[in-house]
Amino acid sequence: RAVGGAGSGCVLPVSFALAERWAPKAVEDPEDPEFAALTRQGPATVRCEVDAKPAGHVGFLRVWTAGKGSARAALEGFVAAERNTSAVAYRESRSGAGPVTEVTYTVRDAVAEESKEERAFAVATPKGTVIVHLGGLDTEEHRAMVPAYELARTTLRTR
Template structure:
């Protein structure tokens, strides 16, 4: 029987491959540079969360608002107690579901358009009060709850949207009642810009 033909080797000598590379470069084609190693690592190291400086403590003795909790207020945010929140004439503005607004912390002096509002309800489960608060806000959708911490206290947090605008709040229960801290803004961009101030408040909550 005739001997089976052996396959022809197609690999080129190293010298010929190098010469071909030089020829391509001489003709104006530059080899692409090698991709940097592990770009995702460099990205994660450079992406640091924004922080804000605490300027005052709200809720304690001598502060602008008397509350069942205290927390740190971001620099240039201005707190002010809500006057006559129990007045039934202004219930449409001062009540939302089971809670009543007690304090508003204005972000405008810091350059943002928005606020932190502090609401209170009688003593009870934090999640129940928070669910009633969100349900009472017309147009709320994409509602998501999660259990978390506010300072050292167990808390429930919610994120949701109203007419496409992002909103969020957290609630804690204390011996003096339930407290909801809500972040509101002109639009979603303002909301996201103010998140560091919201996170500062949440991370520093203490029951009084």
């Protein structure tokens, strides 16, 4: 089962395989300025949320799109827009669609007084840059969901 094509839950400039029982859902009206704080991060707008709850995890793979240009520049802008980040590490990697830029970083939650790991990859496509982000409730949940993230990265195809 894959997400990205017609009838998959989210129509995207890319497609990738979904981990078992993960459920994709398109974000409705992501361009609505009233919800910009939730639907925009730096240069990117969220388009799809792939929910891990049906698979027993607390978190999402979120797919964001940005304008045309360098995948790294879009990813750097995406991370820079996140508050309280540290240990930010970029690397060039491969995907099913070719080269991607990946990032791992830590986000400090001041309310919960704890830090958690996050990661994302970005790929430039003819329709703009796509960022696939994995968060999670906490670092333990995040690490448990990394196989779904890796499946998305390794099976990624541009459409």
